[in-house]
Amino acid sequence: MKAKTALGVPLVGLIVCVGSALLLYRVSAAVAAEEEMTLALTVTCERQPILTCEPLVLEVRISNRGAVPIKIDKSLSLGGPLTLHISGPEGGTRRYKPIRIASRVPTLQTIRPGEAQAYRLVLVYGAMPLPGKGYAACFPFSEPGDYVLAFSYETDTRRLQAEPLKVRVAEVQGRDQEALDLFRGTKQGEFIEDRTKKVVPPELRRLATEYPNTVYGRYARYYLAAMLLEHRFDWSKVRGMLGSELAGLDRGKAELRLVEKVFEKTASEFADLARGEPAFPLADQCLLYQARCYTGSPANRRAEAVAVLEDLVKRFPESPVAVKAKKRLEQFRKQAAKRLEKLGKKAPAPTTRPSSP
Numbered sequence: 241m242k243a244k245t246a247l248g249v250p251l252v253g254l255i256v257c258v259g260s261a262l263l264l265y266r267v268s269a270a271v272a273a274e275e276e277m278t279l280a281l282t283v284t285c286e287r288q289p290i291l292t293c294e295p296l297v298l299e300v301r302i303s304n305r306g307a308v309p310i311k312i313d314k315s316l317s318l319g320g321p322l323t324l325h326i327s328g329p330e331g332g333t334r335r336y337k338p339i340r341i342a343s344r345v346p347t348l349q350t351i352r353p354g355e356a357q358a359y360r361l362v363l364v365y366g367a368m369p370l371p372g373k374g375y376a377a378c379f380p381f382s383e384p385g386d387y388v389l390a391f392s393y394e395t396d397t398r399r400l401q402a403e404p405l406k407v408r409v410a411e412v413q414g415r416d417q418e419a420l421d422l423f424r425g426t427k428q429g430e431f432i433e434d435r436t437k438k439v440v441p442p443e444l445r446r447l448a449t450e451y452p453n454t455v456y457g458r459y460a461r462y463y464l465a466a467m468l469l470e471h472r473f474d475w476s477k478v479r480g481m482l483g484s485e486l487a488g489l490d491r492g493k494a495e496l497r498l499v500e501k502v503f504e505k506t507a508s509e510f511a512d513l514a515r516g517e518p519a520f521p522l523a524d525q526c527l528l529y530q531a532r533c534y535t536g537s538p539a540n541r542r543a544e545a546v547a548v549l550e551d552l553v554k555r556f557p558e559s560p561v562a563v564k565a566k567k568r569l570e571q572f573r574k575q576a577a578k579r580l581e582k583l584g585k586k587a588p589a590p591t592t593r594p595s596s597p
Contacts, residue, residue, distance in 0.1 A: 278306025279351075281400040283361075283391045287521050289408035291416060291455050293379040293424050296363040296407065297521040299560065302393065302400070303356035311348045313395060316359040318366075321395050326368075329385025336380055337367040358560040360525070379424065384411045419451040423460075440464070458513060458520055465509040468502055469529060500537065507533035524561040527552040531568070546572055 280303045290296055300316050316322045318338050327333045351357055367375035381387060387409060391402040412420045422443050447460035507530050514526035527548055534545035549565045556562050 278304060278308075279310060279312070279398070279400055280305055281391065281393050281402040283389065283402045283405050285405060285407060289410040290381065291410055291412050291420070292384055293382055293420060294409075294455055295459055295521075296381065298361040298363065298405075300359040300361050300391070301356050302351065304351040304353055307353050309350045309352050311350050312357070312393075313348060316357075316361070316393070318361070321393050323392050323394065324363075325390045326380055327388040327390070328381075329383060329387070333390070334368050336363070337375065358558070358563070360560045362522075381407070381409045382424075384409050415451060416454050416456065419447055419454040419456040422447055422451070423456040440467070453516070458516070461509055462513055462520070462522060462526065465506045465513075466529065469506045469533065503533045503537040507537075524552055524556040524559045527555075528561050528565060531565070542572065 282301045282303070284299050284301075285296065286299075287297065300322070302312060302316070304310050313321045318324055318336065324336045325333050326336050349357065363380055365377060366380055368378050368380065370376050385408075387407045389405040389407060391405070393400040393402075444460050444464065447454075447457045448464055451457035452461060510526040510530040510533065513520050514523045514530065520526065531545040531548040531552070534541040534548065546569065549569050552559075552565045553562050553569070
């Protein structure tokens with residue numbers, strides 16, 4: 241007679257099921273541990289030191305050092321699988337959170353053996369824990385000194401830890417101090433982090449116009465141009481930003497000129513930021529925006545956009561932004577080939593220079 245449990249299930253069958261489940265769990269755990277060993281998380285920062293309250297531009301990279309493809313969550317935004325803890329000169333370690341965390345559905349992407357996925361992360365203004373309970377919005381690097389950033393990537397199946405990143409924050413002097421007082425005293429970082437706000441702070445305009453070549457002024461110019469490009473079809477918002485330049489035009493005529501004016505102004509601003517000295521930490525993103533202005537312009541300046549994208553790939557070959565530029569260039573090539581095909585012509589073969597005798 242076969243032994244049974246209280247529920248009438250054969251005991252042998254139950255033991256087999258439990259044993260299979262334990263084996264499956266061990267195999268899954270072993271696979272997760274093996275994947276964790278073959279994946280590597282690295283975080284780098286090109287600009288050191290930064291100034292007090294200056295945005296910190298980082299490159300986050302996940303590399304597959306194993307022999308099989310591995311799937312990871314495509315988003316590496318803070319508030320998702322990526323977490324950050326900051327140790328500052330005042331002592332103690334606090335977790336940094338973005339002000340706004342958009343709801344999202346995890347999207348998986350595959351990293352093939354020997355390849356890596358790179359992401360751009362900019363720390364501007366975030367939420368840090370208070371001594372008691374809760375969080376308060378603030379600049380993460382508000383005082384001069386040495387900071388240590390600890391990044392980790394954690395999901396249900398794996399946890400990666402990056403090597404600690406040391407960041408030196410220097411004291412501000414000269415006109416940068418005047419610009420910092422303007423930048424910090426009116427929560428400009430909160431506006432930059434949440435660009436859904438309708439009203440542009442006048443202090444941000446002052447930074448862009450009165451202190452255009454300071455560290456803070458260049459970021460103000462960048463974010464104002466990016467917001468202007470993003471909201472180019474929002475009449476009330478663009479009129480507020482370009483009011484003096486649209487003076488004397490009624491709304492009907494102004495709207496016809498509006499988009500063209502936005503593309504002209506932002507393309508010029510991004511070009512200046514991308515080529516200014518000292519190098520702007522978001523110069524590669526400026527070039528991508530500049531190309532977008534050319535392709536979106538009513539004049540359809542595609543040839544100029546291609547030249548800018550090729551310059552981006554040449555100057556910043558390892559940048560996460562270069563990946564987007566390469567995809568856009570490939571789209572342009574395919575579109576050009578289709579146009580030639582409709583005309584009954586073949587795409588010209590790449591030209592090569594004859595070797596010298």
